[in-house]
Amino acid sequence: MTSKALNQDGVRLELDAEQAVATVTLDLPERRNAQSPAMWRALASVGRSLPGSVRVVVLRAEGKSFSAGLDRQAFTPEGFPGEPGFMELAGYSDERVDAVIAEYQEAFTWWRRNDIVSLAAVQGHAIGAGFQLALACDLRVCAADAQFAMRETSLGLVPDLTGTQPLVQLVGYARALEICATGRMVHAEEAERIGLANLVVPGEQLAGAVGDLAAALLEAPRDAVVETKALLRGALSRSFEEQRGAERGAQARRLRDLAGISD
Template sequence: MTSLDSVLDKDGVRLTVDDAVATVTLTNPTKRNAQSPALWRALAEAGRSLPGTVRVVVLRGEGKSFSAGLDRQAFTPEGFDGEPSFIDLARGSDAELDAVIAEYQEAFTWWRRNDIVSVAAVQGHAIGAGFQLALACDLRVVAQDVQFAMRETSLGLVPDLTGTHPLVSLVGYARALEICATGRYVRADEAERIGLANLVVPAEDLDASVRDLTAALLSAPRDAVVETKALLRGAGSRTYEEQRTAERAAQARRLRDLAGLAD
């Protein structure tokens, strides 16, 4: 990726912007980009910091792994410096614990905003929270060495960082349950076959392939892509007739815009 001035660079997250393309990079390769509450807050801040010019956001991780998941230090009595440990959090009220998890989830929610298309470039390990972060994006380009796994259930937990909805949407309930309940690895060929990966490429071609996809995503007019994304995202919750109505309304807006008659 091109080296650019950083809009944000903190707590293992760097955001750079080049006109219509933003790149969010996980920057702690020595720990395989393990995640922490501080990193999640930085990811949420990156989403809030995107300029209005941005149309495509690329998410990548430095080093051999995209993200090996939650830093296990979270489960130690001392936790992270300046942070309550997960053990301490468990002692809080239901409302307090719910609020904390909701804050953590903010790092994973903005990637599907209708005004952007997000692309995860995934190599090596994408485990647990790393898998869920890749699932938070609209599209995934993966290297042939990728290893997805949802290990939360194996640790006595559940995937709670917004990963369950996109996983079921992509691979179906039965396969999603099997992947989560067993905690097994899903490698590149299977990921492409079952719909987790849009494209599988050799590791050395990952960045170039993402650049090619980004260029293709930018080739259509922005408003048409925004309207199309909104239609597709809402299709699963609408009836056939409701989707027809939504399509007509969206097309009417596009026609008026093209004719210079938009409000």
């Protein structure tokens, strides 16, 4: 049994009965879940409103495509009502442009929090902002028809919704550069081979595979998962000696917790 906690601007949030698993659904299938600033604000609101009991967040999408990227309305002279268009942004000061893009990025940042494990279920197209939203999650399970592409560079822009770092971490600098600079499609089979996808399954098995993985992620004690995620996320930015120290500190906290000894 699930409860609906939010449904606005193409984003739906549902919680399971224990409020341990939150499912975030992109719900604009008629527009192939194209993204807009309104959708980004709704996604950011989801991150702020999650109950503290949530351990796993599943990101999925209705329809044939995960997300076709930024809504094409953004590329028209009118843009989105009440939002600065590309040409208007170009006339802003550096500080103001930075503030606008930083607000948009909030929709893509909270998925990496150490207190949750985020899991994207990807079918069909994940283009541009859709690709970056999938990259925002810790894990990706893909249907066999999934196709990723980073089209921003082909449009004269850059990926600016937090996707560049996880892409490099997952596939390496050279492959990330090639994917971004060419804007080509990365199909599901290749995505699994290069480490972009954790698992690829037939489309009809996607929901079941995601459910099984979410259940498996709930098996270990929560605090152990939180500490482990923090260790792994910090590993690339620390020296070997620093990582050894971080492991010792984390293990000491776990031992005290298991023994019932408070700090």
